[in-house]
Each structure stands twice: as C-alpha cells, then as structure tokens.
Amino acid sequence: MQRCIPMLRMMFLGLFVFTGISSVALAADGATGSKNTVHEFTLKNGLKLLVKEDHRAPVVVSQIWYKVGSSYEHNGTTGVSHVLEHMMFKGTKKHGPGEFSKIIAENGGRENAFTGRDYTAYFQQLEKSRLPISFELEADRMRNLTLPADQFKKELAVVIEERRMRTEDKPDALVYEKFNAAAWVSSPYHQPIIGWMNDLHNLKVGDLRPWYARWYAPNNATLVVAGDVKADDVLKLAKKYFADIPPSDLQPLKPRIEAPQKGPRRITVRVPAKLPYLLMGYKVPVLKTAKQDWEPYALEVLAGIISGGNSARFPKELVRKQQIAVSADAGYNLYARQADLFLLDATPAAGHSVAELEKAILAQLQRLKDQPVTTQELARIKAQVVAGKVYERDSIFYQAMQMGTLETVGLGWQRMDEYADKVRAITAEQVQQVAKKYLRENSLTVAVLEPQPLAKTPVASHSH
Amino acid sequence: MSVVNRIRILVISFVLLSLNQVAVSAESAPRIQTWKTDNGAKVLYVYAPQLPMVDLRIVFDAGSARDGKQAGLANMTSTMLSKGAGDWDTDALAERFDSVGAVFSTSAMRDMASLSLRSLNDQKLLDKAVLTLQTVLTQPRFDNKELARMRRQMLIALKAQLQSPGAIANKMFYRALYGRHPYASPSLGTKDSIKTITRKDLRAFYKRYYVAGNALIAIVGDVDLRQAKQLANKLIGKLPKGQPAPALAPVAALKKAEVLRKTYPSTQTHVLVGQPGLRRGDADYFALYVGNHILGGSGFGSRIMKEIREKRGLAYSSYSYFIPMRGLGPFQMGLQTSNDQRDEALALLNKILRNFIKEGPTEKEMQQAIKNITGGFPLRIDSNKDIIGYIAMIGFYDLPLNYLETFNANVEAVTAAKVQDAFRRRIHPDRLVTVLVGGNAPQKNVK
Numbered sequence: 001m002q003r004c005i006p007m008l009r010m011m012f013l014g015l016f017v018f019t020g021i022s023s024v025a026l027a028a029d030g031a032t033g034s035k036n037t038v039h040e041f042t043l044k045n046g047l048k049l050l051v052k053e054d055h056r057a058p059v060v061v062s063q064i065w066y067k068v069g070s071s072y073e074h075n076g077t078t079g080v081s082h083v084l085e086h087m088m089f090k091g092t093k094k095h096g097p098g099e100f101s102k103i104i105a106e107n108g109g110r111e112n113a114f115t116g117r118d119y120t121a122y123f124q125q126l127e128k129s130r131l132p133i134s135f136e137l138e139a140d141r142m143r144n145l146t147l148p149a150d151q152f153k154k155e156l157a158v159v160i161e162e163r164r165m166r167t168e169d170k171p172d173a174l175v176y177e178k179f180n181a182a183a184w185v186s187s188p189y190h191q192p193i194i195g196w197m198n199d200l201h202n203l204k205v206g207d208l209r210p211w212y213a214r215w216y217a218p219n220n221a222t223l224v225v226a227g228d229v230k231a232d233d234v235l236k237l238a239k240k241y242f243a244d245i246p247p248s249d250l251q252p253l254k255p256r257i258e259a260p261q262k263g264p265r266r267i268t269v270r271v272p273a274k275l276p277y278l279l280m281g282y283k284v285p286v287l288k289t290a291k292q293d294w295e296p297y298a299l300e301v302l303a304g305i306i307s308g309g310n311s312a313r314f315p316k317e318l319v320r321k322q323q324i325a326v327s328a329d330a331g332y333n334l335y336a337r338q339a340d341l342f343l344l345d346a347t348p349a350a351g352h353s354v355a356e357l358e359k360a361i362l363a364q365l366q367r368l369k370d371q372p373v374t375t376q377e378l379a380r381i382k383a384q385v386v387a388g389k390v391y392e393r394d395s396i397f398y399q400a401m402q403m404g405t406l407e408t409v410g411l412g413w414q415r416m417d418e419y420a421d422k423v424r425a426i427t428a429e430q431v432q433q434v435a436k437k438y439l440r441e442n443s444l445t446v447a448v449l450e451p452q453p454l455a456k457t458p459v460a461s462h463s464h
Numbered sequence: 465m466s467v468v469n470r471i472r473i474l475v476i477s478f479v480l481l482s483l484n485q486v487a488v489s490a491e492s493a494p495r496i497q498t499w500k501t502d503n504g505a506k507v508l509y510v511y512a513p514q515l516p517m518v519d520l521r522i523v524f525d526a527g528s529a530r531d532g533k534q535a536g537l538a539n540m541t542s543t544m545l546s547k548g549a550g551d552w553d554t555d556a557l558a559e560r561f562d563s564v565g566a567v568f569s570t571s572a573m574r575d576m577a578s579l580s581l582r583s584l585n586d587q588k589l590l591d592k593a594v595l596t597l598q599t600v601l602t603q604p605r606f607d608n609k610e611l612a613r614m615r616r617q618m619l620i621a622l623k624a625q626l627q628s629p630g631a632i633a634n635k636m637f638y639r640a641l642y643g644r645h646p647y648a649s650p651s652l653g654t655k656d657s658i659k660t661i662t663r664k665d666l667r668a669f670y671k672r673y674y675v676a677g678n679a680l681i682a683i684v685g686d687v688d689l690r691q692a693k694q695l696a697n698k699l700i701g702k703l704p705k706g707q708p709a710p711a712l713a714p715v716a717a718l719k720k721a722e723v724l725r726k727t728y729p730s731t732q733t734h735v736l737v738g739q740p741g742l743r744r745g746d747a748d749y750f751a752l753y754v755g756n757h758i759l760g761g762s763g764f765g766s767r768i769m770k771e772i773r774e775k776r777g778l779a780y781s782s783y784s785y786f787i788p789m790r791g792l793g794p795f796q797m798g799l800q801t802s803n804d805q806r807d808e809a810l811a812l813l814n815k816i817l818r819n820f821i822k823e824g825p826t827e828k829e830m831q832q833a834i835k836n837i838t839g840g841f842p843l844r845i846d847s848n849k850d851i852i853g854y855i856a857m858i859g860f861y862d863l864p865l866n867y868l869e870t871f872n873a874n875v876e877a878v879t880a881a882k883v884q885d886a887f888r889r890r891i892h893p894d895r896l897v898t899v900l901v902g903g904n905a906p907q908k909n910v911k
Binding site (some may be wrong): 056057058059089097098101102105106107108109110125126127128130153154155156157158159161162164165168169170171272273274275308309310311312315316320323326347349350376379380383384385386387388390391393394395396451454455 | 849
C-alpha cells in the first residue's frame with residue numbers, strides 16, 4: 001500500500017508489487033504469533049462483515065471492499081472504476097459534494113480509497129467510538145450517489161492529471177503499462193488500472209451510472225472492521241445501517257481467460273530518460289487458478305529466495321558479486337483474481353547493457369532450475385515469515401487490507417491464517433519444480449526501456 | 465533493496481514525516497522513560513508488551529547538514545556502515561539480520577542519520593540481531609572495494625533523480641532556499657563530490673559524529689526497563705563519549721523573490737513555492753501547524769486543495785507543509801499540473817497564500833481544524849512504529865518529555881488571531897522561491 005504520499009484517492013499501480021514482495025513474504029502466522037480471531041457474518045441482503053478485534057489502542061479501521069476494479073472493465077471505458085471511486089466523494093442526496101470527507105475530518109478521522117485490478121475499497125480510521133459515523137456515511141453512498149455532471153467534469157480533469165503524474169511522466173511506470181499490455185492479450189490485466197488516456201478523455205458521466213448501479217450493492221461488498229471493538233456490537237451497528245439496502249441481481253462475470261502464449265514477446269520503450277530498465281514476466285498460476293494448491297506458495301518462496309531481503313540471491317549475486325545490476329527484484333502476487341505474472345525487474349550498473357543483465361538474470365533462473373535451493377536459504381524465508389506475522393500485527397490497517405483482499409478475490413479470509421504453515425511446508429524440491437515448470441521462455445514477456453536524450457535543459461533564473 | 469529504490473522510499477517517508485509526525489498529543493500518551501548511558505548517550509524508552517517484538521532506533525546528529533565541503537558524505541557514511549563491519553562482510557551482515565527475521569535499515573536526512581532495527585524479542589534471535597547492529601555501529605570497515613561500488617550506485621541514484629521532474633524541482637528548491645547554509649547540500653551528493661569521498665573522509669566523519677555524546681537511542685517494545693538498559697549499553701557502550709555536533713549556523717531569511725525555471729520533457733510542470741519556515745520547538749510551532757492545516761496541510765477541505773483541485777480540477781496533488789528541522793526547515797507549497805495550466809495554478813497558489821495571511825482563518829475553519837487534529841490523536845500513536853518515530857523525534861530535538869500529553873492542549877490554545885499573527889511575522893509572500901520544472905508552455909503574466 002505503498003506509500004502513496006499525501007495521496008488522496010490513491011490507486012495501486014502495479015509497480016508496488018516490487019516493494020511489496022518482502023511484506024508479502026513476511027506476512028504469515030508464526031509460532032510466536034497468536035491465531036487470528038476473525039468473526040464472520042453475512043447480512044440477509046448478502047453483505048459480508050468481517051471483524052477482527054484488536055484492543056491495543058482505542059482506534060478502529062473500517063474498510064468497505066467492492067468486487068469491481070480495472071479487470072472488470074472493457075476497452076473503450078477503461079478507468080471507469082477508478083473515476084467512480086473519485087466520484088464517491090462527490091455527494092449523495094443527503095450529503096453534498098465533499099461533505100463525507102468533512103464529517104470524517106471533524107471527527108478526527110482519516111479516510112481515503114483505492115482502486116486495484118480486482119477491487120475498489122474505501123476506508124476510515126477513527127477513534128473507536130466514532131465507528132457509527134463511518135457506517136452511516138458508507139451505507140448512504142453505496143446506493144445514493146448523485147453523480148452531478150459539473151462535479152464529474154472537474155474530477156475527470158483531476159484523474160487525467162493523476163495519470164500524467166503517475167504514468168505519462170514516469171519512464172518506469174510507462175514501461176510497466178506497455179509491458180502488461182503486451183503480456184496480456186485477452187486477459188483484462190492487459191488494461192492499466194487508471195485507464196488509457198484516450199478512454200479517460202472520452203469518458204462520460206453516463207458511463208459511470210450503470211457501473212455504479214451494477215456493482216455497488218450489499219451482495220457485492222465486504223465490510224471489514226479491525227480495532228478496539230466487540231464483534232457483536234459491530235454486527236448490531238452494521239445491521240442498523242446496512243440491512244435495509246436491497247441486494248442487486250448480480251450476473252456472474254464471464255470468464256476472460258488469457259489465450260495461451262505461444263512464444264516469447266519483446267517490446268522496447270523509447271522515452272526521454274537517463275537509465276535503462278529491464279522488466280520480465282512469466283505467466284504463472286495464483287491461488288485462485290492453481291490446480292495444485294502448493295504451487296503458488298512455492299512461487300512465493302521462489303520470489304523470496306531471489307530477492308526477499310538483502311542476503312537473497314539477486315542482491316548478493318547480481319548487485320554485489322557480479323556488480324552487473326544496481327537493483328534487481330522479483331515480485332509475485334499469489335492473491336490475484338486471475339492468472340498473473342512472476343515478475344523480475346532490474347536496472348543495470350554503469351558499463352553494463354540490458355542484454356548482459358538479462359543474460360545474468362536468466363543464468364540465475366537456470367541455477368534455480370538445475371539445483372535445489374539450500375537449507376539455509378529455506379530457513380531464512382521461514383524465519384522471515386514467522387517474524388513477519390508478528391510485525392504485521394503492529395498495523396490493524398494492514399490486517400484489514402489482507403482480509404479485504406482475500407475475501408474480494410474470492411479466496412476467503414481464512415487463507416490469511418494458512419499462509420505461514422503453507423510456506424513453511426514448501427521444500428527445496430518444490431521450489432525447483434515450479435522454477436522448471438513455469439520459468440519457460442514460451443511464456444516470457446520482456447520489456448526494455450531505451451533512454452532517449454532529455455532536451456538541453458538550462459536553468460533560467462530571474463528575480464523580481 | 466537497491467539504492468535507487470531505497471532513495472525513492474526515503475524521499476517519500478520524509479514527506480510523510482512532515483505530514484503525520486508534526487502532530488501528536490494527549491489522553492493516553494505512552495509513558496516515556498529516559499536516562500543516559502555511562503558514556504553519555506540519551507535513551508528514550510516506551511514499554512509496549514502487547515506484541516513479542518522490539519523496535520530500536522539510534523539517531524546521530526550526522527545528517528547531510530554535516531557534509532561540509534563534500535556533499536553526500538553523511539549519506540555515504542551511513543550507507544557504508546552495513547557494508548562490512550568487524551569480522552563480517554556485506555553478505556554476512558545481511559545474512560545475519562535476514563536469518564533471524566530482523567528488519568534493518570539506515571537512513572540519512574538533513575539533520576538525522578539513523579539506524580533502525582525491528583526484531584522478535586525471542587532472546588536468541590534478538591541477541592544475534594543486536595550483536596550485528598552493535599558491530600555495524602562500532603566497527604564499520606569502510607572497505608575500499610565496497611566504497612567504490614557504492615560510489616557507482618550513488619551515481620546511478622543521481623541519474624534516477626535526473627529523470628524525475630519532481631526530484632529535480634526539489635533539489636533546486638533546497639538550493640535556492642538555503643544558499644550557503646548546510647541545508648542546501650544535496651543529501652546524495654553531486655556527480656563530482658561523490659568521486660572525491662575517500663575511506664579517510666568516511667573514517668573522519670564517523671569518528672567525529674558517531675559518538676555517544678552525539679547519539680539518541682529510542683526503544684519501544686516488549687522488553688522491560690532492565691533489558692532496555694542492557695540493550696542501550698550493549699549497543700552503544702563501546703562508542704567513545706565524544707562531543708555533540710556543534711550548533712548549525714542560523715538559516716538566513718530570503719532577501720528577495722526568486723523564480724527558477726527548468727525545461728523538462730514532461731506533460732506536467734512541477735511547481736514548488738516556499739521559504740525557510742519552522743524549527744522544532746519553535747515558539748510559533750503550534751500556531752503555524754494549525755494554520756497550515758487549514759491552508760493546505762489537511763488534504764480535502766484545506767484551502768489549497770479546495771481551490772486547486774476540488775473547484776478547478778487543476779491538479780491531483782496540491783498541498784502546503786512545514787518540515788520542522790533543527791534549523792528553519794522549509795515551508796513549502798506544491799502541485800503538478802499540465803504545462804498549459806502552469807501559470808493559472810501558480811497565480812492561484814500565491815493568491816490563496818496572500819489571502820490567508822491577509823484575512824487569517826475563519827472561526828469555523830479553526831474549530832474544524834482543532835477538532836480534526838485533537839480528535840485524531842489516538843490514531844497518531846496506535847502502533848509501535850508510530851511511537852518510536854515520535855520518541856526519536858522528541859529525544860533528538862530535545863522536546864519536552866510531555867510533548868505528547870500536552871499536544872492536544874497546545875493545539876486547542878491556538879486562536880485565529882495567533883495563526884494570523886504567526887503567519888504575518890513568519891511567511892513573506894513577496895520573498896518566496898518559486899521553482900517550475902516541466903514542458904515548455906508560452907509564459908503568461910505571472911504575478
């Protein structure tokens with residue numbers, strides 16, 4: 001949830017997986033940690049409620065997760081989920097534009113929202129007695145958004161500026177966007193979360209209305225509450241505010257499965273920049289799609305072996321020993337809704353080409369296919385997982401995020417508790433097996449940034 | 465973790481620090497205990513038994529303000545601490561931390577150079593992590609080969625900044641704000657200065673500043689007072705007492721307005737406007753903090769966000785903040801907007817500031833701001849991560865130990881008149897630095 005600065009209405013732009021890997025690898029239930037006690041309820045209208053009691057501090061976080069995101073969208077109106085997320089702050093019949101934020105602020109709260117490929121979520125963090133305020137407002141905007149045209153026009157301009165800031169003017173982010181578009185042909189992971197610029201320019205408020213009506217319903221939502229609360233009290237509150245909202249008639253999503261890749265794909269991105277950049281991805285299963293449940297956990301361990309910590313293989317071999325890279329990482333998200341990519345990204349050290357770097361990375365991958373990882377390496381991953389399970393309890397927000405993600409992609413929050421045991425059960429042979437099975441050239445996509453000169457840029461200065 | 469990535473993260477956490485950690489306060493503030501080690505290091509400790517883990521942070525007054533003539537020296541010293549120490553090379557040190565699930569990092573900002581460790585409190589695991597940290601602290605090798613590698617890494621990190629219009633603007637901003645003051649020194653150094661940094665320079669910097677008399681140790685976690693005392697002694701007991709770093713020269717006020725422009729092939733122009741602003745422990749601290757909350761420090765609902773984003777859709781991010789430091793840290797307003805909207809957005813930003821100073825906040829704005837800040841107090845200290853950030857800051861800047869307990873009362877004591885008075889005395893709209901980095905657009909009349 002990487003640190004979207006003072007970022008209001010933030011959005012996850014895939015690149016966070018690279019920094020996220022260590023925290024994912026560190027997220028587990030350890031011997032030193034206690035079991036999670038999550039209370040699960042379902043209201044009659046289909047709203048799912050998950051409550052995690054945590055009495056360390058007199059605070060509460062409330063998050064509502066909708067099963068909709070960029071992977072639900074279609075070409076021509078990409079970005080509609082994220083624009084709608086912005087518009088969720090622009091007023092209902094009862095509360096005018098901006099009032100939601102104002103009420104939360106007056107109550108000492110923090111609030112925001114984020115859109116991903118597989119979800120859209122809204123959250124408030126408050127002193128514990130103020131939870132009803134958040135429920136009242138959130139229940140109101142689940143159905144009663146007004147979507148005024150003048151507000152839409154301004155907010156769309158904001159989103160276009162957001163796209164310029166996050167993607168257009170950032171060389172690595174541009175590469176990532178074009179890389180996904182090349183790697184995925186028929187899977188909706190082809191589309192950027194924020195949407196294509198063309199689609200944004202042509203988006204109408206009329207495109208938002210059916211999207212809102214279709215997805216913003218109690219039977220398409222999960223309400224996650226964590227903090228200094230009692231589960232039964234939260235259930236009573238949830239019933240009070242959400243029980244009267246009628247469910248929608250939700251049609252099942254049509255599958256949009258990627259057409260099989262029949263050979264490696266390569267793209268080059270030429271933009272003004274100073275540093276070359278290499279991004280590689282192999283098609284891999286995730287927990288949702290895996291025929292064998294252990295495989296995603298083996299891929300998770302594989303990512304940890306490659307770059308989970310400063311003693312992992314890439315920093316040790318590529319950055320320090322061969323000194324061919326200044327940075328090199330692996331990333332994998334086992335909780336995606338659809339089959340995903342096992343990612344590798346790297347920046348070459350001065351005097352080395354991207355081609356040399358790619359060769360060195362491939363040699364490292366070959367080694368993982370040829371030889372089992374060492375006992376010491378596996379022990380390290382397991383120690384990190386045990387510790388990480390304790391560390392993550394320092395943030396109730398993070399715990400709520402995990403529950404919300406798992407529930408929203410259809411895996412169920414219980415997977416959170418299984419994580420550590422599943423990771424610890426992985427053997428060196430299994431890591432070798434997934435490396436052999438999935439890190440194959442025929443399912444590889446490679447993107448290379450070829451920096452183009454920045455124009456001559458003198459500094460002009462004057463005083464007045 | 466790569467240098468390039470790490471630096472991006474550092475920059476971001478710095479901003480967060482200024483937004484979140486500026487404020488704190490009352491009801492159930494954690495109980496802080498403090499003492500000095502035998503060799504003179506100050507320790508601040510909070511007992512937090514809820515989770516079986518411990519956070520340690522050692523902070524030296526050894527940030528880039530101490531670079532002297534070699535920009536980047538403080539950062540390089542901090543980075544090199546974990547690149548070989550005692551009997552262990554870089555690989556062995558990394559392996560020692562990773563093998564016990566500990567999370568270790570170093571950072572160097574303008575004032576502070578910090579080493580941070582998070583570990584389980586299991587005795588065997590913690591002992592190994594602490595011994596490693598102690599070695600890093602007391603026996604760094606400053607190995608020549610590793611130095612050569614890190615120099616090359618830093619040059620790449622500098623190049624990475626050159627492909628970010630935001631980073632370019634930020635460097636220009638600091639240079640213009642601080643002129644010859646040490647705060648002007650770019651933390652990563654420059655292409656030329658990095659090449660001049662030798663092992664001898666690192667050793668001299670380390671010997672001068674990494675001493676107990678210049679150190680602050682913060683401890684939060686499931687360790688009792690006796691264990692905390694042992695930890696502090698173990699970590700730092702072997703460092704010489706040394707001397708605290710000398711006082712920095714005062715930051716000079718800007719004498720005139722200055723506009724700096726740089727063309728960059730981006731679709732947006734990054735706009736920064738500001739001046740030297742606020743010290744930690746400043747007499748005007750709370751008036752400026754609450755005032756800025758209203759001006760542009762609180763996101764939605766703040767004047768800048770309302771006018772720039774909500775009413776006109778000119779930018780995604782627009783803000784103002786103070787970064788309080790040992791000396792006058794920056795007061796900064798900023799936004800990014802399409803090149804063709806640059807002049808309109810800049811004029812508006814300046815107008816908002818002038819109006820705010822001229823008219824002051826309304827009573828309603830004051831009430832809302834105070835309610836938001838004080839009502840959110842429990843959120844500021846709801847994790848060990850938050851608490852260690854606060855106590856490190858309190859200890860490093862010699863703020864009163866009851867800073868957290870009195871925070872809400874201090875905020876509530878601020879009035880509209882005090883905000884206006886403080887802004888009038890401290891912020892000078894006719895003597896601001898303006899930095900514009902972005903694509904060429906015809907220049908309109910900027911007033």
